[in-house]
Structure formats: structure tokens, C-alpha cells
Amino acid sequence: MKDTQKAGVFSIGLVRGLIAMLIGFLTGAAFVSLIRLILGLSVWTWNPSGNQFGFAESAWVVGAIFGAIAFMLGVGVLSDWLKWMNGQQTAEHPADAFASGWKRYLSVSFDHKAIGVQYGVTSIVVIGLAGIFALIFRTELAQPGMQLLTLERYNTIMSLHGIVMIVGILLGVGAMSNYLVPLMIGANDMAFPRLNAFAYWINVPAAVILLSSYFLGGFDTGWTGYPPLSAKAPLGMDMFFLGVYFAGLSSILGSLNVIATTIRLRAKGMHYFRMPIFVWTALATAVIGLTATQLIGLSFQMVLFERVFGMGFFAPDKGGNPILFQHLFWFYSHPAVYVFVLTGLGVISELLPVFARKPLFGYRWVALSSFGIALVGFLVWAHHMFTSGMSPYLRIPFMYSTLLVAVPTGVKFFSWVATIWEGKLSFETPMLFVLGAISIFLLGGLSGPPNATVATDLHLQDTYWIVGHFHATMFGGFVFPFFAAIYYWFPKITGRMYNEKLGKLHFFLMLPGFYIQSLSQMQAGLLGMRRRIGDYDPALGINLQQLLITIAAFVIFFSVVIAVVNLIYSARRGPIAASNPWRSRSPEFMLPSPIPQHNYEHAFEVVGEPYDYGIAGAYVSIDPDRYIAKEEEQPAAGGAVTSPTGATTD
Numbered sequence: 243m244k245d246t247q248k249a250g251v252f253s254i255g256l257v258r259g260l261i262a263m264l265i266g267f268l269t270g271a272a273f274v275s276l277i278r279l280i281l282g283l284s285v286w287t288w289n290p291s292g293n294q295f296g297f298a299e300s301a302w303v304v305g306a307i308f309g310a311i312a313f314m315l316g317v318g319v320l321s322d323w324l325k326w327m328n329g330q331q332t333a334e335h336p337a338d339a340f341a342s343g344w345k346r347y348l349s350v351s352f353d354h355k356a357i358g359v360q361y362g363v364t365s366i367v368v369i370g371l372a373g374i375f376a377l378i379f380r381t382e383l384a385q386p387g388m389q390l391l392t393l394e395r396y397n398t399i400m401s402l403h404g405i406v407m408i409v410g411i412l413l414g415v416g417a418m419s420n421y422l423v424p425l426m427i428g429a430n431d432m433a434f435p436r437l438n439a440f441a442y443w444i445n446v447p448a449a450v451i452l453l454s455s456y457f458l459g460g461f462d463t464g465w466t467g468y469p470p471l472s473a474k475a476p477l478g479m480d481m482f483f484l485g486v487y488f489a490g491l492s493s494i495l496g497s498l499n500v501i502a503t504t505i506r507l508r509a510k511g512m513h514y515f516r517m518p519i520f521v522w523t524a525l526a527t528a529v530i531g532l533t534a535t536q537l538i539g540l541s542f543q544m545v546l547f548e549r550v551f552g553m554g555f556f557a558p559d560k561g562g563n564p565i566l567f568q569h570l571f572w573f574y575s576h577p578a579v580y581v582f583v584l585t586g587l588g589v590i591s592e593l594l595p596v597f598a599r600k601p602l603f604g605y606r607w608v609a610l611s612s613f614g615i616a617l618v619g620f621l622v623w624a625h626h627m628f629t630s631g632m633s634p635y636l637r638i639p640f641m642y643s644t645l646l647v648a649v650p651t652g653v654k655f656f657s658w659v660a661t662i663w664e665g666k667l668s669f670e671t672p673m674l675f676v677l678g679a680i681s682i683f684l685l686g687g688l689s690g691p692p693n694a695t696v697a698t699d700l701h702l703q704d705t706y707w708i709v710g711h712f713h714a715t716m717f718g719g720f721v722f723p724f725f726a727a728i729y730y731w732f733p734k735i736t737g738r739m740y741n742e743k744l745g746k747l748h749f750f751l752m753l754p755g756f757y758i759q760s761l762s763q764m765q766a767g768l769l770g771m772r773r774r775i776g777d778y779d780p781a782l783g784i785n786l787q788q789l790l791i792t793i794a795a796f797v798i799f800f801s802v803v804i805a806v807v808n809l810i811y812s813a814r815r816g817p818i819a820a821s822n823p824w825r826s827r828s829p830e831f832m833l834p835s836p837i838p839q840h841n842y843e844h845a846f847e848v849v850g851e852p853y854d855y856g857i858a859g860a861y862v863s864i865d866p867d868r869y870i871a872k873e874e875e876q877p878a879a880g881g882a883v884t885s886p887t888g889a890t891t892d
Contacts, residue, residue, distance in 0.1 A: 411644075628696055762788075
């Protein structure tokens with residue numbers, strides 16, 4: 243019995259990968275240590291207070307790289323490629339690619355739906371961990387003075403909150419793109435299924451390496467990693483750089499796959515202006531991820547080389563320039579904001595017509611506005627650097643380019659308002675999160691122009707005003723749309739419905755909690771609170787604001803716990819979901835719930851427009867007898883009736 247249990251454990255890809263990662267790390271560290279021993283250099287020193295954690299810094303770096311490679315070998319994501327290199331043939335989809343039960347998600351699968359779920363669950367776990375970091379340092383900031391943390395620990399936990407949350411958001415973007423894009427365009431999988439699996443699994447060693455930074459001295463640079471401070475930070479700084487580097491590799495590969503899938507695998511009749519609007523935003527997001535992510539990888543790699551090899555890219559005493567790092571870093575990191583929010587804005591545009599029962603207003607303009615945002619997003623990075631010491635003449639053109647982003651963003655807002663206008667609105671949980679996202683993203687948008695204009699930014703830069711603005715942008719542009727997407731597509735993923743009352747409780751706790759948090763952050767910033775600071779002067783008069791921010795953070799976290807409990811319980815015991823509970827015209831809702839292994843047994847043809855709710859005629863031509871039951875003809879409360887073919891009548 244024990245042998246059977248052991249075999250069962252080791253049959254799980256994640257377990258094999260983590261064991262291989264440990265072996266790979268020790269192999270890499272031993273290899274470097276052997277070289278150092280031959281050269282007469284020190285091999286082992288244990289003095290954590292002196293930033294010495296056994297192996298030399300170079301051994302830790304090489305060991306982490308070896309560990310990541312070993313994990314990918316151990317988990318099995320490279321197996322097919324290695325067989326091809328050896329001249330062996332492999333099945334298009336191995337037998338275990340569609341394994342049932344929880345093992346399917348803890349081992350390698352090439353099914354885009356399984357990979358989408360893997361991304362999504364990992365995203366929620368990582369975001370939850372980042373939220374716990376926030377609760378820890380927010381508890382510290384609830385009143386002046388240092389009560390729980392040292393300044394060094396505060397810096398590390400605050401920095402980890404930022405970068406771990408960003409990684410979690412990127413995983414959430416990957417979840418929505420991987421699960422939905424093939425279904426929406428009529429494909430049975432992504433263009434490169436094995437590359438898709440690789441792009442997901444590289445995030446696991448990335449997360450392990452990133453979190454290990456806490457135990458290796460931490461780092462005190464914030465999530466940006468600016469040199470020269472990062473060049474002199476503890477050993478944990480190296481793990482920060484490597485973890486983000488591998489997560490960036492995932493983003494690049496995933497973006498390549500989304501672009502290839504969208505261009506090459508669309509169903510017959512689905513020209514670009516018949517694609518669901520979510521696919522447009524996923525495509526624009528992928529273009530940014532493919533073309534810009536290299537810049538943050540390059541900037542972090544250069545600082546890593548500066549630390550390990552003594553190079554002086556950004557060290558002024560060696561002829562380097564730290565401003566160069568900021569240009570490289572922000573050339574990616576501001577477009578990355580649109581990587582986070584464009585997918586969320588696509589969810590808003592996708593769901594609004596469904597719950598308003600009318601066409602999406604200005605579909606073509608909304609589609610093109612996503613690429614407008616992506617394009618202009620590459621021209622605004624230096625507004626983060628108005629106070630950095632860069633050439634003053636650069637401020638004005640970057641101020642104007644930043645303000646220009648409001649134009650394509652405004653197109654989306656006008657479309658949303660016009661779509662809502664005189665619509666037959668229904669207020670299920672997904673719609674509530676969509677409306678909440680619009681209101682919060684508007685707050686983020688209105689608080690943005692003061693940061694774009696030089697005269698006001700000089701005073702607001704690095705204050706809690708920026709913190710409030712950024713959180714409004716992320717919650718409105720990603721977090722609320724992400725939960726809207728989870729609730730909306732939950733029946734297709736699991737075949738069961740969530741608990742509507744718990745879903746609405748989640749919303750009505752999170753929405754006011756966030757408003758209190760963000761507005762209090764902005765007010766504290768206007769009163770002089772600096773960001774990334776572990777203590778503050780009571781004379782600033784911000785004690786009440788800091789307490790409110792902390793209470794609101796706990797309310798938001800508690801609301802997310804309710805959502806997670808709801809989703810886990812409903813996935814196992816929720817009522818059986820109809821194939822098309824929202825009466826959507828989108829192709830994936832023409833399939834049974836949960837969706838079959840190979841999506842569309844029979845190809846379909848697009849014969850109409852995607853959002854013409856209330857207008858007779860179908861969007862896709864699908865034989866209903868092949869896919870869905872007649873129960874779908876039953877009307878839902880408060881709206882049009884959708885036939886199995888997607889045709890609607892008021």
C-alpha cells in the first residue's frame with residue numbers, strides 16, 4: 243500500500259518537478275563551488291547578518307537557473323521536444339493530456355482549457371499571497387511607529403507585495419487568453435500546445451525563486467529594482483531578478499501563441515471585424531507582451547551581471563548611468579499596465595452587451611481602440627521619470643503623449659455608456675463586477691492626468707496619491723473584470739453554477755472596501771505621505787486615513803475568501819448549469835458544459851455579427867442537435883429568448 247501511495251505521489255508532475263528543481267539547484271551550486279575551489283576562492287560561508295548564506299552569490303544564481311531547467315525536465319513539459327530531437331514520433335495529444343480529476347491540473351496537459359484553469363488557479367493563489375503581504379505591512383501602517391516589523395522586513399514585504407501581485411495579474415491575463423481565445427474563434431486548441439504548456443509551467447520555478455528572496459536577506463528596492471541600490475542589495479535581490487526574468491519568458495511565449503492562434507485558426511467567415519471583442523483585446527495585449535517584455539528582462543539581467551561579474555552598466559563610478567536602467571525598465575513597465583488592463587477592458591466590452599441585451603455600440607471603434615492604447619502606450623514611459631534627472635526637454639513631449647492615451651480609452655468609455663443606455667439590464671454577479679470595474683477604472687483614469695502633467699507630477703510623484711491611482715487602475719482594469727470573467731465563464735468551466743448570493747456578497751464587500759482604500763490613499767498622498775515608507779509623522783494628520791486603508795484592505799481580503807469558498811464549493815456541489823445560462827451569442831456557449839475535450843467536433847461558420855442582441859439572426863451556424871440540449875430554448879427572466887442557434891427575439 244505504501245509503495246502504491248509513493249508511486250501515486252511521484253506520478254504527479256508538480257511533485258517530480260519540485261524534486262528535480264532541488265536536485266538541479268544543488269548541481270548548479272556545486273558546479274560553481276567546484277570552480278571557485280579550483281581558483282582558490284571561498285566556497286562556503288554562513289553569516290546571514292553579513293548577507294552570506296552558505297554558497298557564494300554566483301553559486302546561488304547559477305543554481306537557481308539550473309533548478310528552473312531541471313524543474314521543466316522533471317515536470318515533463320520538455321519530453322516531446324526531447325523525443326523529437328532523438329528522432330522519435332509523439333502523439334498529437336498524449337493519452338494523459340486529458341487526464342481527469344485534480345491530477346490533470348498538477349501535471350502537464352496540452353489542452354488549452356486545462357492550461358487556462360492552471361493559470362487561473364495559480365493566479366488566485368499568487369494574488370492571495372500578495373494580498374497577505376499587503377495585510378502584514380498595512381497592519382504595521384495602521385498607526386505611527388514600528389510595532390510588528392523592522393524597517394528592513396517592511397521593505398522586503400512591501401516590495402514582494404508589489405512584484406508578486408504583478409506576477410499574479412500576468413497569470414490571470416494568461417488564464418483568460420488561454421481559455422477563451424481558441425473557444426471564441428472556433429479553434430480546438432492553441433497554435434502551439436506544447437509551447438503553451440511550457441509557458442505556464444515556467445511560472446512555477448519563477449514563483450519559487452521569487453519567494454525565496456525573502457529567506458535570503460530580502461531586498462529593499464520596491465518592485466522596480468532601481469540601481470544603484472539594487473546593485474548593493476542583499477542576496478534576495480538576485481532571486482527577485484531571476485524570478486521576474488522567468489515570468490517574463492512565460493509572458494513572451496504566451497503572447498506569441500495568442501498571436502499565432504488568432505491569425506491562423508479563426509473559423510470560416512470570422513474576419514477580423516467579426517471576432518469577439520475580447521479576442522481583439524487579447525491580441526493587442528499579446529503584441530505588447532511579445533515586443534516589450536524583453537526590455538525588463540534585459541534591464542534586470544544587466545543589473546544581475548553587474549552584481550555577479552562586476553560590470554558597470556548603471557554604476558556611475560564605472561562609467562554607467564542609472565537613468566539608462568529607468569528608460570529600459572519603464573519602456574516595458576508602462577506598456578505592461580496595458581497588458582494588465584486591456585484584457586480586463588475586453589471582458590467589460592464582452593459582457594456588457596450580454597446583460598444589456600443590445601449590440602455593443604461602436605464595435606469597430608472599440609476594437610481598434612485596443613490597438614490605439616497599445617501603440618500610444620509605447621510612447622509614454624518617461625512620465626514615470628519627470629523627477630529622475632533625465633533631460634528636462636523630454637518632459638513636454640512625454641506629457642502630451644501620456645495625455646493622448648485618454649483618446650482611445652475614452653472610446654471604450656463612451657461605448658460602454660452607450661451600450662448601457664436604454665438596455666434591458668439584468669444584474670447578475672458578473673454584471674455587477676462589470677459595472678464596478680467601469681466606475682473604479684474611471685477613478686483611475688481621472689486621477690491619471692495630474693500624474694501626466696509635469697507641474698502637478700513634480701509634487702505628486704512618489705506620494706500615496708500614486709498608490710491610490712495605481713490601485714484604482716489595477717482594480718478597475720483587472721481585478722473586478724477578472725472576477726466578472728470567473729463568475730461568467732464558471733458554468734462553462736465546471737458545468738455547475740456558483741452561489742449567486744455569495745457572489746453578490748463578494749461584490750458588495752469589495753466595492754465599498756476598495757473605494758475607501760483608494761480614496762484614503764489619495765488623500766494621504768495629498769497630505770504628504772510618501773509611498774514605500776514604513777513609518778510616518780503623526781503631525782501629517784493622516785492617522786485616520788491609514789487606519790481606514792488597513793480596515794478596507796482586510797474587508798477586500800475577506801470578500802475574496804468568500805469568493806474562493808463559493809467557487810470551490812460550487813465546483814463540486816453547485817447546481818448543474820445550463821449550456822447557455824446567460825443567453826450569449828458567443829460560440830463557446832453553443833457547446834455543452836463543461837466543454838468537451840476537443841471543443842468543436844464539427845467546424846462552424848460565422849454568418850452574422852457577434853453582438854446583435856435583439857436582432858433576429860444567428861452569429862454562428864451550428865447544428866444544435868450536435869451540441870446543446872433543447873432546454874436552452876426556455877426563456878430566462880428579464881430579457882430576450884435565445885434559441886440554440888444563437889438567434890434572439892425580444
